[in-house]
Every structure is written in C-alpha cells, then in structure tokens.
Amino acid sequence: MSFNSFDYILVFLPAVFILCQLARRLPLARAPQIFILLASLFFYAWPKPFNLVYLTGSILANWLLARWIAATPQPSRKRILQLSLILNIGYLAAFKYLNFIFGNIPYLVHRHIHAPELGFPLGISFFTLTQVMYLVDCYEELLEPSTLFDHATFVSFFPYVISGPISRAKRIRHQFPALNARTGPSTETLARALYLFSLGLIKKVVLADAFSIIATYGYGNIAKLSALEGWAVVSAYALQLYFDFSGYSDMAIASALFLGIEVPRNFDAPMRSLSMIEFWQRWHITLSAFITTYLYTPILRSFRKATVHTAAVATLIAMAIAGLWHGANWTFVIFGTIHGVGLAINQYWKKSKIMKLPHWLSWLVTFFIIDLGFVFFRARNLSAALLLLTRMFNPHDLLGTSNVFDMYGGVTSNVIIYAIPQIAGLAAAFIGKSSDQLAHEFKPSWRTYAVASACMLIAMLYLNSNVAQPFVYFGF
C-alpha cells in the first residue's frame, strides 16, 4: 500500500487514526501501541504477506542481539557488536548484493556463478539501517535494550518502515508514552499533519511525476539527446527524485503526526544549496546523519590522526558505501564517489579558505556536481551513463530541441498537464520555502486552509487520472 494511493489516503490512514483514538479509550494499558503494531504489520504485509517473515525475523534477531550486547561486558561486547553488524550486512547482502558480487567474480576468476533470486523485501535497506543504529546505540550505552514489543513497534512503524525517514530508537521510543496517553495528539498537531500531508502528496503526485516524464523519456532515448536536452533530462531527474522522496517523507512525517509521533525531517530545500556540504545537510538528512555518525566517524577514528587528508579519504569511503547502499550497481558506487569527491574538495576549500565564490556561482557549481551524480544514479548501467555524459558535453549538438515534444509523449494535452506543474516545481525547488519550513510555520488561517484544500484536490485529481508513478525509493 503506497502513500499515494486512495487505499492509503481514504481508508488505511483515516481508519488507523480513528481506531487509534478509540484504542486510547480502552481500559487496556498500551492498547494504542498494540493497535499501531498490528496496523504496521498489516501495512507491511499488504503487498506481499511473505515479506513479513523477513521483517519479523530481523526484528527478533536484532532484539536478541541487543540484549546480548547489553548483558555482556567488554571486550566480548565489542565482538558481539561486530558479529551483529556482520549478520545485518550479510542479511542485506543476501537480498541485495549477492548477484552483484557474484556478477563481478567472473572478472577475477573467469567463472560465472549465479546466486538464487531471493526477491527483495520492501524496505529492507531502511529497517536494517534502523536496527544497525539501534545495536550501536545499545553498545555505546546510549540506550537500554527495548522490550520486544517496543522494538517491534519502533522498527515496523508504518510511516517509515518502507522508505524512512531513518529514525533512531531513542527518538521514537520516548514518544511511546504519549502514543499511549488517553488524550492523543492536539488539534493543532492534527491540522499541521493534514497540511504537511497535502504538501507531500502534491509534491509526489503532481510535481515529481511531471518531471518524471522528461526523465523517463530522456534516459530511454539517450542517443537522441542534444547537450541542452541532456542537461534538462538530468536536472528533471534530480527534481523528480527530490519531489518524489521529499514528498514521500512529508507524508510519512505527517502520517506519524496524526498518531502523535514526531519522526525526524528528511529534506530542507536541498536544491538551493550553495555547497556540497550544505547539500548533504539538506538532502536525505537522516541518511546523512547515519553516514556521519556510523560510517564517517568510525572510519576517521580508524586513522591515527585526523587531518584534512584523512578526512577526505574517510568521506570518500563513507560516500562510496552510501552510494552502494542505494543499489547493487557500479553506477551507485560512482554516484557516491562523485559526491565524496565533491564533499572532500568542499571541506578542503573551506579549511584552506581559498576564496569565496559569489552565491550564484556556488549554487551553479553545486548543482553541476549534483547533476553529474544523478547521471549515474538513474542510468541503467555504466555505458548508458557514459553515453549520457558524452551527449551532455557534445559540442556538435549543443542546443537541439527536437525531442522536447516527444518528452511529453508527443501529445499536446500532456504539455498542459505537465508543463504547469513543472513550472510550479521549479519555483518550489529553487525559490519557495521547504515543506518542512512551511509545516513548522503553520498557523490555522484562511491561506493555509486554501493551500491544503487545493493541494489535496489537485493531487487527488491527478491520482485518479492514473498518471501517478510508484515512489522511486521503493526500489532501494
């Protein structure tokens, strides 16, 4: 069940909200939490019930591991953590990377090995990361191990189980008493949740999908593109991904808010970033936090001395791993490496105080690197990415526009349906406030009422016109 489906918007979410409110009135202690856990498991099992085995298996195993870590003194404690991390990475690799690893073995031993196709449990990348953070936090004694009930509720919580925001147990678990309280969320919180949900829905259904038709056409017809069209296609994909994932995150945060739980924000107008460092402070913020805390810092610590050079190496390694986390393909590794190089140069530039670029140039350079990364992120394989790069820097066909009409499916009505949202999307991404800012500044007024109503109505209109696409991050 996707957030951008009528099943979710009109049935699941309202039903969970109403039943949770009713559960608050039951004499049973923690009835709302029991109900939320059941609803989350139902939500997760909805597309493919067997996946529940993978999720619950992972929850149970990590709950046991955390208790084992907590009950063991050093130095064995560290070994158990290492074992836990290997098990989690192995679990993720079994579903995501096995065929990638075996696929690359022939280059070394000239022998083809095929791993069995195990399928891809939805959200495995996210719930595995969540639990890795939980285990490390337990190891560092930042957190007491949870009860199985709390741990299962935290990991499987339906707003973020499939695609984040990646949340830390500490932050969510301390809100469970509020979840179980009789009062429930205030009407201010509910109004803010509805406002944020409407913004997220329109970002996904109208804005992201409007850019996706350009990206889909462009990446499917790379050889035909002029340099200008190549840049337009990659920029359209960057905007599609931004609106898609930030829209998803907004809906996830809003869904949790309806139940009185605050999950961390994930995006903050990243397209306006003036540096790569700033970009990663604004783009997929929860993943950035994970990379910084659980990858970059341990890698940096493993060097004897923290210098600009070791920091650069740590950044490169951490970003390449983060790239690979997105998918089993060299294109993702290169995407991560490009960002790693960008960040390392940015750190060096900042530290050395070489010179301060004008704002417009900083933005342009940053957006150039972002686009460069997305060439690899979206391309089917390395050769497609390289072909696109050659088109983007093709001096013989710089300003051709012969594909523009075809990008809209060759249908005039599509130009109207998609061009208006695209213009609105450009304004929202580069000029307007982020939805996170808007939600924080939210005040019940006629203006916000008009915005929320219009966003919901327009988004539902597009949704029922069968033009909505699945979320991009479901594939990761």
Add this chain to the structure above:
Amino acid sequence: MSARRWFILTIATIAAGVALTAASAYLIDPYGMWRNPSGRRLAAYYSERKVKFLLTKRYVPTNFEGLTIGPSNCMTWNIQKLTGARMYNECQPGGNAAEMQLIVDQALPLAHFKIALIVLHPTATHSADFHDGLETTPATEGMWSIHVLVHELAYMLRAGHVHFPRDKTPDDGMVLRVEGNGLKGVPLSDQYFYIDPQAVADYRRLTQDLQSRGTTVIYVIPPIYQACYDANKAAYQKYATTLVPQLPPAPLIDFDGSEYADFRSNVSNFHDCHHVNLNGAAKIDAILERLVPPLLSHTAIAGDRAPASRISSTEAPQHGPKS
C-alpha cells in the same frame, strides 16, 4: 481561526470539491458510463487511448454493432457502416494486442457485435506491454479526473459561448489526424517486426472471445505505402506468414496483396507510410463494403500475392482465404 475549525473546514472542503466534480461529471457523463448511453453521440476530449477505453465500457457496446480493432494504421479508416452494422473505430495510437483485448473485453458482456475487423500490423504484436496505465484505469476516472475536468471546463466555456480550442475523438472513434512520419521508404529494424508470443496469445484470445459470441471476425492487413512496403517487403511478408497461422481461423483481407498495388502506389491515398488519409480511407471503405458482405456468408477473400497461399494453407477449410 482555531485549529479545530481549520481541520474540519479543510476536510469538508476536500469532500465537497470531490462531490461537486463527481456530481457534474455524472450530469455531463462524457463517456456514457453513468447514465443510459443509448442513442447518445459521444465525442470526447483527451487522448484517444483513454477516451476509447472509457467509452467502450458502456457507450460502444450499447450503440455499435461492429468494431475496427488495431493499432494506429486504422485510426483514420472511416467505416460508418458495414453490412448494416454501425462500426466503432477502436484503433489506438501505438495500440497493441494486449491493449485491444483489454479494451474490447470490457464491452463484451453488454455487446452484440455482428462484425469485427482485426487489423494485423507489427506495432500491434511487438510488445504486450500496457501503456498510459490502461490496465489500471478505474471506472472512477470517468467521474473524477483530469480528462473529466477538461469536459467540465469545455462545458462551462460552451455555456458562456466561448470556443474550446481542442479536438475531440469523434463519436464513432475515427480520428482525422495522426502524427505523420513521411512517405520515405526506410528499412525498419528487426525489433519492429518482432512478434511477442504474449501479444499473439492476446490476439488469439481476443478473436476467440469475439467468435464465441457470434461475431464474424475478419483479419485485415492494412495498406502500406508502396515505397515503404518495398523497403521492408521481405520482413512484412515474413511477418504475415508467421503471425496468421498462429491465430484462430478467420477470413483475411490483405491490402498488401498485388491487386491493391495501385492503391498503395497512389500518394494521394496516404498521410504517411502507414496511415491513409481521408481519400485513402474512403477507398478502403468502398473496398470493404464490397468484400465483407460475402464473408458473412462464409465466402473467403484474400490478396493474390504469394504469401496469401501460405496464409490460406493455415486457415480452416470453411473460412480459408482464396488466392
């Protein structure tokens, strides 16, 4: 404004907005889905694919006794009536067998089709993928969607005597204009002639479904402008002789046969390589009016070029085309 009032007002406005649009869609009913479509003549805006899909739910089976089914090759064919049956043109831009089966399937429970012309062309069989989300189009799209909104907008403009600058798909499905690719004979890729087994299975099931309901199915190989045909002659012939034997027996009219060479060589009949213009469409109409009535009494017809004999060898004896 209090948060409580804001929340209730917003939910109420969303509900009212949906209800209002749905109510006006019910009144206008552009696809004949909600009120009795009998006797109505519904020309609709938006892409032909969606329009024809939605109209085929009730409007087409209620008002027509015959179908022309195929990819864009036959979109411009203007067959109003054939052997007394009012014909609806279901031809789709880029339409393939899977989509045609999907579209026609929804009409069958209500329909009493006397005749169906199924156009055989490579674009219909080189993939069985659905496009434009046809396979997931809910009936509610006829109640609340962008295209219904376009109709509502046009309705309001008309009420204000303002011209709405959009073409409609006519009430019999025949489309006057198609995107043209010129008349230059260019060799086409092997991929163009690839026959997807799933598409063949879909064509087969479509034919069988129609035949089992007493519909006379006639296969038609559409005319291709001679220069374009010649540039790919072997591939077209191989395509026809590979595909037709895999389909259920039915008469075949082959416009790529030698007796139609004059028609195919006449540039005034064509919009581009694969699409006839109004002039060509009128001639096709006349030819079909001459050829089809005998077929209803089990007389077989086919082009007389070499592949026809190969095709005829695979036809059932009572329906086999003569060469």
